[in-house]
Amino acid sequence: MSDLCPLDYRYGRDGMKKIFCEESRLQYQMDVEAALARAHASLGTIPKEHADEITRISCLKHVKAERVNAIEKETKHDLMAMVRAMTEQCRGDAGRSVHLGATSNDIVDTAVALQIKAALEIISDDVDTFIATLAKLAKKERDTIQIGRTHAQFAVPITFGFKIAGYIAEMLRHRERLEQITPRACAGKMSGAVGTGAALGDKFFDVQKKVMKDLKIEYEPAATQVVGRDRYTELICFLATVATSLERYATEVRNLQRSEVSEAAEAFDVKKQVGSSTMAQKKNPITSENVCGLARIVRGFVTPAFESQVLWHERDLSNSSAERFVIPHVFSLVDDMLFKMNDVFANMSVNRERMKANIGSANGLIMAEPVMMRMTAKGMGRQDAHEIVREASMTASSQNEHLLDVLLRDKRLRGVMTEAEIRDAMEPANYTGGSGEIVDSMVAAAEKALKRKF
Numbered sequence: 001m002s003d004l005c006p007l008d009y010r011y012g013r014d015g016m017k018k019i020f021c022e023e024s025r026l027q028y029q030m031d032v033e034a035a036l037a038r039a040h041a042s043l044g045t046i047p048k049e050h051a052d053e054i055t056r057i058s059c060l061k062h063v064k065a066e067r068v069n070a071i072e073k074e075t076k077h078d079l080m081a082m083v084r085a086m087t088e089q090c091r092g093d094a095g096r097s098v099h100l101g102a103t104s105n106d107i108v109d110t111a112v113a114l115q116i117k118a119a120l121e122i123i124s125d126d127v128d129t130f131i132a133t134l135a136k137l138a139k140k141e142r143d144t145i146q147i148g149r150t151h152a153q154f155a156v157p158i159t160f161g162f163k164i165a166g167y168i169a170e171m172l173r174h175r176e177r178l179e180q181i182t183p184r185a186c187a188g189k190m191s192g193a194v195g196t197g198a199a200l201g202d203k204f205f206d207v208q209k210k211v212m213k214d215l216k217i218e219y220e221p222a223a224t225q226v227v228g229r230d231r232y233t234e235l236i237c238f239l240a241t242v243a244t245s246l247e248r249y250a251t252e253v254r255n256l257q258r259s260e261v262s263e264a265a266e267a268f269d270v271k272k273q274v275g276s277s278t279m280a281q282k283k284n285p286i287t288s289e290n291v292c293g294l295a296r297i298v299r300g301f302v303t304p305a306f307e308s309q310v311l312w313h314e315r316d317l318s319n320s321s322a323e324r325f326v327i328p329h330v331f332s333l334v335d336d337m338l339f340k341m342n343d344v345f346a347n348m349s350v351n352r353e354r355m356k357a358n359i360g361s362a363n364g365l366i367m368a369e370p371v372m373m374r375m376t377a378k379g380m381g382r383q384d385a386h387e388i389v390r391e392a393s394m395t396a397s398s399q400n401e402h403l404l405d406v407l408l409r410d411k412r413l414r415g416v417m418t419e420a421e422i423r424d425a426m427e428p429a430n431y432t433g434g435s436g437e438i439v440d441s442m443v444a445a446a447e448k449a450l451k452r453k454f
Contacts, residue, residue, distance in 0.1 A: 011294065012332035013339060019118050020328035023065050028111035029082055030058035032215065036102055036190060039210035043203045046097040053094035054086070062089045079104040101200040101207070103193045105315070109227040110188025112327065113217045116235065117186040119331040123239075124178055126338035128450055131171045133346045135446040135454045138164035142439045145428050146263065146355045147366060154366045157359070157428040160264070160350060162435035165442040167249055172445055174242050185235040187218040187227055194314040195223035225315035229308050236305035236326060239334045240298050246337045247295035250288035253344060257285045262354045267347035287344050291337050298333050301326045359428055364403035367426040368393050371407065374425040378416050388412050 003009045007017065018024055034055040041051035057063060063085045072081035087095035099107070141160040148158035190208040191197040197204030212219040220227045256264040268283045304326055308319035359366065368389045375385035392410055396403040404426055407413060413422065424430065447453055 007329065007332055012336050016119060016122055016332050016335040017328075019115050019122075020331065023060055025111065025115070026063070026065055026068060026082060027060055028114045029079070029107050030063060030086065031114065032107045032110045032188070032211070033083070033086060033099060033102075034058035035211045035214040036100070036106075036207070037097060038214060039190075039207045040097065040100060042210060043206055045201070045203060045207075046100060047094075049092075050090075050094040050097040053090050053092065054098055057086060057089040077104075079107055101192065101204075102190065103199075103225060105226045106188075106190045106192065109220075110190065110211070110215065110217070112323075113186045113188040113227070114215060116327070116331075117182070117217060119335075120178065120182050120185065122335055123242075123331070123338070124175075126335055126342070127171060127175050127178060127242075130338055130342045130345075131168060131175065131446050132450060132452075132454065133342050134164050134168045134171065135443045137161075137345055137348065138168060138439050139443050139454055141350060142436055144350065144352055144355065145359065145432065147358055147362065154362050156366055156369050157432050159432055159435045159439070160355070161439040162432070163252070164345075165435075165439045167245075168442040168446055170245050172442075172449060174238075174245065175449060177238055177241075181234060181238050183218050184231055187220050187231055188212055188215065189220040189223040189227050191220070191223050192225075194225050195220075224311075224313075226311070226319075229305075229311070229319060232323065232327070233305050233309050236302055236330055239330050240302050243295040243298040243334050243337055246341050247292045249341060250285075250291040250295075250344070253288040253348075254285045254292070257283075257288075261358070263351050263358065265349045265351070266344050267349060287340050291340055294333050294337050298330055298337075301330050363396060363401065364426055365393055365396060367428065367431065368403065370431040371403075371422065371425045374421065375413070375416055378421075380416055 034051075037046065037051040037054040040046040041048045063082070067088075068078075068081045068085045071084050072078050075081050075084070083099045087098050089095075090098065138161045141164065144160040146158055146160045146163070148155045188211070189195070190200070190211045191204065192199040197208065200207050208219050253264065253266065255261060257266065265283065266285050266287055273283075304322040308322050308326070311319060372382075372385045372389045375388070376382045388410065389407075392406040393403060395401070396406045399406075404422065407422055408419060417425070443454055
């Protein structure tokens with residue numbers, strides 16, 4: 001049986017999945033073994049020729065995954081299988097210096113740190129690309145008037161650019177979080193069986209520092225047999241938070257694409273794309289729905305990440321099997337989701353005429369607040385103004401009238417506001433507050449962060 005996991009045939013992009021494939025995992029672990037040998041040689045604990053030879057054979061050209069798997073079937077130990085396969089390939093007696101002073105998780109956890117580092121570089125690029133797309137869209141739609149909604153009901157006017165500006169702000173926070181979390185998530189160890197470094201002798205601290213400097217990652221300053229799993233928990237929670245933000249944006253697209261709303265929609269190839277196998281007219285927000293579903297899977301991995309943080313004494317093996325699922329799946333899915341949501345917003349269809357029509361369908365009710373505020377500015381008490389506008393709104397709603405007509409009949413407004421002032425207060429374009437300036441500031445923040453103009 002093959003292709004059991006949807007990542008094998010449906011979800012995820014090749015670049016990210018390659019980082020976590022079996023051969024890449026083996027290569028990253030050999031990279032760590034080679035760095036360990038070089039550290040030993042620099043400190044005089046093994047001959048330089050041994051380090052050179054170990055470095056030479058630490059690649060898939062010499063150490064085949066098939067051979068490692070064959071040895072593992074006998075030893076029932078994956079890391080030791082790799083060590084033996086490396087030793088077999090070494091010329092002379094260099095093989096005796098492979099894995100010197102290390103324990104399995106020195107290699108495994110440090111290799112995972114290298115995988116995480118590579119994966120976060122892709123996520124970083126994804127985030128920057130998405131921020132750039134959002135900034136371009138926000139700038140383009142800066143002054144596009146749209147109804148703001150609360151409780152799924154019409155509220156007061158906003159601009160579509162203002163909505164997107166909020167997404168930029170959120171993604172910029174994620175960008176900052178990513179920068180902060182990277183050194184904490186990308187930490188290895190080279191400190192032996194329980195973290196004391198005893199097997200590495202009196203040069204333990206130097207060995208560990210040199211290995212991690214060679215690999216350009218941090219090291220666990222007070223390890224047990226493993227790197228502290230709080231690092232992984234924070235990482236998975238961060239990625240789940242990004243996924244949840246993407247689900248929020250996707251949910252908004254789905255709602256705006258509803259037939260009765262129709263203010264924005266995913267791009268649809270009318271020449272080739274099929275929306276439904278039976279309803280030929282359908283144009284469904286399939287990518288946004290896909291992202292919403294994947295976000296739920298990503299959040300589902302948060303619990304095993306937390307559970308894997310709790311290990312017996314200096315370590316046990318209960319985390320290992322869970323992490324083999326959690327880390328590759330979460331990275332692959334979040335990368336996939338960022339790519340898809342970028343495509344949605346980069347090619348989004350914005351229906352400005354429908355936005356205007358929906359504003360018109362409100363019969364002026366969305367302008368109740370600005371009328372009230374204009375009344376208070378003219379000297380009326382806020383509570384009195386609220387009650388007048390509330391009563392007028394209820395009348396307009398129940399009798400299917402325009403709020404303007406009801407207000408113009410209300411004798412209580414005479415002497416407070418002129419007809420022209422009431423009409424001006426009820427113009428949606430006059431009541432978007434600082435929407436434009438907020439768009440400008442968030443586009444500028446994106447430009448500063450990404451060091452380019454939009």
